[in-house]
Amino acid sequence: EAGVAQSPRYKIIEKRQSVAFWCNPISGHATLYWYQQILGQGPKLLIQFQNNGVVDDSQLPKDRFSAERLKGVDSTLKIQPAKLEDSAVYLCASSEDRANQPQHFGDGTRLSIL
Amino acid sequence: GENVEQHPSTLSVQEGDSAVIKCTYSDSASNYFPWYKQELGKRPQLIIDIRSNVGEKKDQRIAVTLNKTAKHFSLHITETQPEDSAVYFCAADDYKLSFGAGTTVTVRA
Numbered sequence: 001e002a003g004v005a006q007s008p009r010y011k012i013i014e015k016r017q018s019v020a021f022w023c024n025p026i027s028g029h030a031t032l033y034w035y036q037q038i039l040g041q042g043p044k045l046l047i048q049f050q051n052n053g054v055v056d057d058s059q060l061p062k063d064r065f066s067a068e069r070l071k072g073v074d075s076t077l078k079i080q081p082a083k084l085e086d087s088a089v090y091l092c093a094s095s096e097d098r099a100n101q102p103q104h105f106g107d108g109t110r111l112s113i114l
Numbered sequence: 115g116e117n118v119e120q121h122p123s124t125l126s127v128q129e130g131d132s133a134v135i136k137c138t139y140s141d142s143a144s145n146y147f148p149w150y151k152q153e154l155g156k157r158p159q160l161i162i163d164i165r166s167n168v169g170e171k172k173d174q175r176i177a178v179t180l181n182k183t184a185k186h187f188s189l190h191i192t193e194t195q196p197e198d199s200a201v202y203f204c205a206a207d208d209y210k211l212s213f214g215a216g217t218t219v220t221v222r223a
Binding site for chain 1: 150156160163165205209210212214215
């Protein structure tokens with residue numbers, strides 16, 4: 001089966017600019033996750049979707065980050081305006097269901113803020 | 115929320131020896147514990163997982179043990195090989211997945 005697809009793989013922007021990331025989950029997976037992974041740390045959950053509804057966004061900095069999952073399939077994560085501390089790898093993952101199922105990760109987008 | 119602590123942060127072993135990574139968690143409601151392997155610049159890959167109704171699980175050279183009373187779980191890699199060199203993350207799932215800080219494993223040839 002095809003894995004989780006993400007684009008772009010790399011992005012370099014200046015602070016205060018905006019950026020968007022795209023994710024296509026594994027076909028049939030109802031749950032989609034966005035994680036932020038800062039260098040040297042484990043992934044941190046930003047937002048979790050069940051189909052096209054938000055299940056958890058408690059750690060999403062809502063003043064600058066937004067995410068949507070239209071039609072319960074693809075998802076986009078946006079940052080506007082970006083700050084230096086947003087430099088990280090943004091990982092998308094999907095699973096068959098919300099409750100205790102294996103999560104499969106994409107390759108991520110490495111974001112550098114100048 | 116869940117807090118996962120992982121030790122050691124770095125681990126160097128001779129090829130053929132065993133490697134053990136230990137994690138503790140805080141939320142007794144957590145009932146799913148996956149382990150991920152992440153090579154430099156690549157995606158985290160699920161290598162093994164265990165649920166709270168099981169005490170031990172093995173898959174070839176990899177095993178995971180879980181002690182729910184003590185709230186700790188461990189990853190054991192036997193007969194280590196150079197391709198086992200990577201960062202390993204433990205995680206605990208109450209209603210969402212919380213990751214440890216990672217262990218960098220280096221297998222010396």
